[in-house]
Amino acid sequence: MQEASEVPAVRMQQLRKSYHRGNQEVPVLNGIDLVIEAGAFVALVGPSGSGKSTLLNLIAGLDQPSGGDLEVFGQELSVLSEGALARWRASHVGFIFQFYNLLPVLNALENVELPLLLTGLSRRERREHALAALSMVGLSDRLTHYPSQLSGGQQQRVAIARAVVTDPLLLVADEPTGDLDRASAEEVLAMLEELNEALGKTIIMVTHDNRAAQRARRRIHLDKGELREGADGV
Amino acid sequence: MYLPRLILRNALRHRLRTGLTVLGLAIAVLAFGLLRTVVDAWYAGADAASATHLVTRNAISLVFPLPLTHRERIRRVAGVRKVSYSNWFGGVYITERNFFPRFAVDAGTYLDLYPDYLLPAAERKAFLLDRRGAVVGRKLAQTYGWRLGQSIPLRGTIYPGSWEFVLRGIYDGRQPNTDEGIFLFHWDYLNETLRRNAPRRADQVGVFVLDLMHAEDAARVSGEIDALFKSSLAETLTETEKAFQLGFVSMIDTIVLAVQVVSLMVVVIVLFVMANTMGMAAGERLPEYATLKALGFRPGFLALLVLGESVLIALLGGLAGTALTLPAAAAFSAQTGTLFHGFAVSHTTMVLQLLIALGVGVLAGLPPCLRAARISIIAGLASLN
Numbered sequence: 001m002q003e004a005s006e007v008p009a010v011r012m013q014q015l016r017k018s019y020h021r022g023n024q025e026v027p028v029l030n031g032i033d034l035v036i037e038a039g040a041f042v043a044l045v046g047p048s049g050s051g052k053s054t055l056l057n058l059i060a061g062l063d064q065p066s067g068g069d070l071e072v073f074g075q076e077l078s079v080l081s082e083g084a085l086a087r088w089r090a091s092h093v094g095f096i097f098q099f100y101n102l103l104p105v106l107n108a109l110e111n112v113e114l115p116l117l118l119t120g121l122s123r124r125e126r127r128e129h130a131l132a133a134l135s136m137v138g139l140s141d142r143l144t145h146y147p148s149q150l151s152g153g154q155q156q157r158v159a160i161a162r163a164v165v166t167d168p169l170l171l172v173a174d175e176p177t178g179d180l181d182r183a184s185a186e187e188v189l190a191m192l193e194e195l196n197e198a199l200g201k202t203i204i205m206v207t208h209d210n211r212a213a214q215r216a217r218r219r220i221h222l223d224k225g226e227l228r229e230g231a232d233g234v
Numbered sequence: 235m236y237l238p239r240l241i242l243r244n245a246l247r248h249r250l251r252t253g254l255t256v257l258g259l260a261i262a263v264l265a266f267g268l269l270r271t272v273v274d275a276w277y278a279g280a281d282a283a284s285a286t287h288l289v290t291r292n293a294i295s296l297v298f299p300l301p302l303t304h305r306e307r308i309r310r311v312a313g314v315r316k317v318s319y320s321n322w323f324g325g326v327y328i329t330e331r332n333f334f335p336r337f338a339v340d341a342g343t344y345l346d347l348y349p350d351y352l353l354p355a356a357e358r359k360a361f362l363l364d365r366r367g368a369v370v371g372r373k374l375a376q377t378y379g380w381r382l383g384q385s386i387p388l389r390g391t392i393y394p395g396s397w398e399f400v401l402r403g404i405y406d407g408r409q410p411n412t413d414e415g416i417f418l419f420h421w422d423y424l425n426e427t428l429r430r431n432a433p434r435r436a437d438q439v440g441v442f443v444l445d446l447m448h449a450e451d452a453a454r455v456s457g458e459i460d461a462l463f464k465s466s467l468a469e470t471l472t473e474t475e476k477a478f479q480l481g482f483v484s485m486i487d488t489i490v491l492a493v494q495v496v497s498l499m500v501v502v503i504v505l506f507v508m509a510n511t512m513g514m515a516a517g518e519r520l521p522e523y524a525t526l527k528a529l530g531f532r533p534g535f536l537a538l539l540v541l542g543e544s545v546l547i548a549l550l551g552g553l554a555g556t557a558l559t560l561p562a563a564a565a566f567s568a569q570t571g572t573l574f575h576g577f578a579v580s581h582t583t584m585v586l587q588l589l590i591a592l593g594v595g596v597l598a599g600l601p602p603c604l605r606a607a608r609i610s611i612i613a614g615l616a617s618l619n
C-alpha cells in the first residue's frame with residue numbers, strides 16, 4: 001500500500017497527440033507535462049475543442065499518443081500491444097461516459113456484470129459483485145430494468161456501478177453530468193466524491209460545467225492543447 | 235451463456251426487420267428446394283432406366299416411326315435377348331390438363347422387359363386376353379379413382395378418333411423410383427384400327443425396346459443394329475435406355491437450365507437482403523461495439539457477436555424454408571398429378587438448403603463483422619455525439 005501510493009496515478013512528459021485530416025496534420029496536444037497523484041480527484045476543464053477528451057482517452061488507454069511519455073500507475077502504455085492494452089484497461093480503468101453507453105438489450109444487472117466476463121470470476125461471484133455495485137449506487141430495486149426503462153440519472157448510476165464493479169484504481173469520466181438535470185448531476189457528483197474519499201479511487205473527470213468542476217479537489221485547465229493549472233490544491 | 239444471449243437479444247431488437255429477413259430467407263430456401271426437386275424429378279425417369287435395355291428409334295427424329303419388319307432383323311443380332319416395341323399414343327383424357335404418358339405396346343414382350351412393374355398374374359392374364367385392355371400404374375389409378383373393369387375413354391390426337399379401353403391391371407413399382415404413372419395398352423389394337431381407318435400408318439413402330447444378355451454388349455449391339463439399317467429407308471439410332479430418356483429430357487434441358495439460373499438468382503437476391511439487414515444493424519450499433527472494446531473486449535468477441543446474429547437469422551430462415559419444402563412439394567405434386575413421377579425432396583436437397591442458408595448468413599455477416607472487429611474505439615464513441 002505504502003509503495004503503491006508513491007507511484008503517481010499518471011505521469012506524462014511532453015505528451016503530444018495530433019490527428020490526420022487528409023494528409024494534413026492537426027495538432028491537438030502540444031507537449032503536455034503533468035503528474036496526477038494516486039487518489040486524486042481531478043477536473044479537466046477548458047473550452048470545447050481544447051483537447052480534454054483527447055487527453056482523457058490517452059490516459060485511459062483508448063488511444064495512442066503521437067509522442068512523449070505516458071505512464072499510468074507506473075505502466076508505460078505505449079509499449080503494450082493492442083491485446084495487452086485491452087487487458088490493462090479491463091483491470092485498471094473504469095469508464096463513465098456522457099451518454100452512459102449501456103447496452104440497451106441488457107438489464108441493469110447484466111450491464112454491470114458485463115466487464116466481469118473478462119475476469120476469471122464464476123457466475124455466482126459475478127452476480128454477487130454486480131449486486132453489490134448496484135446496491136452501492138442505490139439501484140437494488142432496479143435490477144431487471146432495461147436502460148430504456150430508467151431515467152438518465154439512473155442510467156448513469158448503473159454506468160458508475162459498471163465502472164467500479166471490477167474494482168479499478170482509476171475512474172475516467174467524460175462529461176458525466178453533461179446530459180443530466182441538476183438533481184441527477186448532484187447525485188452523480190456526490191457518488192464520485194464518495195468513491196474518491198471512501199474507496200480511494202483516482203478520478204479524472206472532463207467537464208465544462210463549472211459547478212461540477214468545483215466538486216473536484218484539483219482543476220486542470222486545457223486551452224488549445226496547452227496546460228494551465230488553476231485554483232489548485234485548495 | 236452470455237454471448238448467445240446477447241446475440242439472441244440483438245437479433246430480436248428490430249422484430250419486424252428480423253422477421254421479414256427470416257421470411258425472405260425461408261421463401262428463397264423453399265424456392266431453391268422446390269426448383270431442385272422439379273429438376274430431380276425430370277431426371278428420375280432416366281435414373282430408373284435398366285442398364286441392359288437399348289432403345290432403337292428412327293435416326294432422323296423420334297417423331298418418325300420404324301417399320302415393324304425391323305423387328306426380326308434386330309432379334310437376330312447376337313447378344314439380344316428379347317425385343318419389344320411401343321408407340322407414343324398422345325391423346326387426351328377428358329381434358330388436356332390430365333397428362334400422363336400413354337403407350338401402345340407389344341403387350342406380352344413389353345411386360346417381360348419391365349419386371350419392375352409388379353402385376354398380379356391374374357391381372358396380367360386378363361390384360362393379355364382383352365384386346366382393348368389397359369394396364370396402369372398404381373399412382374395413376376389412384377389419381378383418377380380408376381377400378382379394374384371400368385372403361386377409360388381417350389380422345390386421340392396423334393391417332394384421331396375416340397378410343398375406349400377397359401382397365402385390366404394395376405401394377406405397383408418394385409423400386410421407389412419406378413414410374414407408377416404410365417398407361418399401357420395393346421399395340422395390336424392400335425394397329426388393327428389403323429389398318430381399317432388409315433392403312434398407310436399401319437405396321438409402324440415408334441421405338442423398339444430390346445433387352446441384352448449382357449450390359450457390356452451395349453455399344454457393340456447398338457453399332458451392329460444401326461449398321462444393319464444403314465442406307466435403308468428407315469435408318470435407326472440405337473442407344474441405351476438411359477441415354478434415350480436423357481435425350482427425351484434434353485428437349486426441356488433449356489428449361490431445366492433456366493430453372494437452375496432462377497434458383498441461383500433467388501439465393502443471390504436474398505443474400506443482398508440479408509447483407510442489408512446486417513449492415514444496418516451493425517451500423518446502428520457502432521457505439522456499442524466501441525464501448526465493449528473500451529471495456530476490454532477483444533475484436534474476436536465483437537466478430538462473433540455480429541456473425542452469430544447473422545448466422546442465427548439465416549439458419550432460422552433456412553430451417554423454416556427447409557421444413558416448408560416437404561408439404562409444399564406434396565402440394566405441388568398433387569397439383570401436377572402424374573406429370574412427374576418420383577417427385578420427392580431428396581436428402582441432398584435438404585442439406586443443400588441448410589448449407590445455402592448457412593452460407594448466406596456467413597457471407598452477409600462478414601462485412602459488418604469485420605467492421606465491428608476493426609472499429610476504432612475513439613471513432614465509434616464519437617459517432618454517438
Ligand SMILES: Nc1ncnc2c1ncn2[C@@H]1O[C@H](COP(=O)(O)OP(=O)(O)O)[C@@H](O)[C@H]1O
Binds near residue numbers: 048613
Ligand atoms: N478522431 C479525430 N480526428 C480528427 N480530429 C479530431 C478527432 N478527435 C478530436 N479531434 C479534434 O481534436 C480537437 C480536440 O478534440 P477533443 O479532445 O474532443 O476536445 P474537447 O473534448 O476538449 O472538446 C478538436 O479540434 C477536434 O476536432
Ligand SMILES: [Mg+2]
Binds near residue numbers: 052054206
Ligand atoms: Mg470532449
